[in-house]
Amino acid sequence: MASYQDPLDRIVAGNRVYAQHTTEQDPTAFVELSKGQAPEILWIGCADSRVPETTVCNCRPGDIFVHRNIANTVHADDLNAASVVEYAVAFLKVRKVVVCGHTKCGGAVASLGDADLGVTLNTWLHPVRELRRKHKTELERLLDDDARAVRVAELNVHQSLDVLKQHPAIKKAINERGLSLHGLIYDIGQGQLRLLEETSSKKSNGLWSPN
């Protein structure tokens, strides 16, 4: 049994180990990192602690530019996410934008009902709850709330992608340099990513269906 360690000491110690290992493996690692970043991917994911993007994708620092919020939701009027997108797409020129939802998402589960979560969270989740209302019949046919939450998470990823497609920097980058958008679902119980098929009738950029 591990002995008790103060949670703060633990991450400070974890950071020391990280810095040491990184330097041991590559003495110039931090010199390279301090020169700048050129990530290829912008990841918009859930704040959920069980979906740390760099870890689950087995990537390294410098690979993925990240925005994480409650239920990986992109609202058209949200300046926080819009600023991340603008910076990543217009300035860093990432090549892909990924929206990743996940199974067992607290935000998706909360959106299956209308329980009062306080005015802040109620407002934030409102568009996700609206999705549930819009797809009521389809959701009711599903086996249980677990399946319904996964479906709501999927619908929410698609909705976020639709909002992103209207972002001026994204529109421009799709036309000018072939930026692509992708929806993913991370299965917490399996630890695996699943690619969502494009569902809207809107013209896809066709990158993942070259045939």
Add this chain to the structure above:
Amino acid sequence: MSDPERVQKYLQQSHDKIFESNRKWAEEQKAKNPEFFEKLSAGQSPEYLWIGCSDSRIPAEAITGLGPGEMFIHRNIANLVCNTDLNVMSVVNYAVRHLKVKHIVVCGHYGCGGVKAAMTPQDLGLLNPWLRNIRDVYRLHEDELDTIKEDGPRYDRLVELNVMEQARNVIKTAAIQQAYKRDGFPIVHAWVFGFNDGLLKDLKLDFESELAKIQKIYNLPS
């Protein structure tokens, strides 16, 4: 091969790489601990909320040596906590009121592109309103910052002051003040990450005395 085809092939490869890496990672975890994912599937009870920069070089869990399930994470441009921003406020609310995290770490980093962009006299369009918050931090600490003549050290100091200011913004919320009064946590911390050595630096925000100062004006008791 034509150029668009080459681009397509390249993108397909980097895309496949992510899935490939993810599968490899999942298999490794299962080999180490067959119940790893089952346990995670049961729920999350992270002790920490991390509010950091979107910068790709600072994956919070990796640089603190934490695994999945241990840290709730929000990342945006220049780790800002704006009181009218429903996005960050929802994260704080959920982490404090529902997950009952013990520690909130606001972490900035030296060499932050967002901080640098904010101080560049240039119209950045959509980014202007977001980055304006950093100029406001400068204005609050103008006297100190103006005494630093060289650009590098002045940006470094602005990065630190920005983190302190955003940590204060977290403390100004009703969620924190009420939870702290009731439970004695969460505690808010202000840290900076340095690329030169990969280490976190504690700016030693004194939570109790900051809270007392803040409550003189921003008191939000339950």
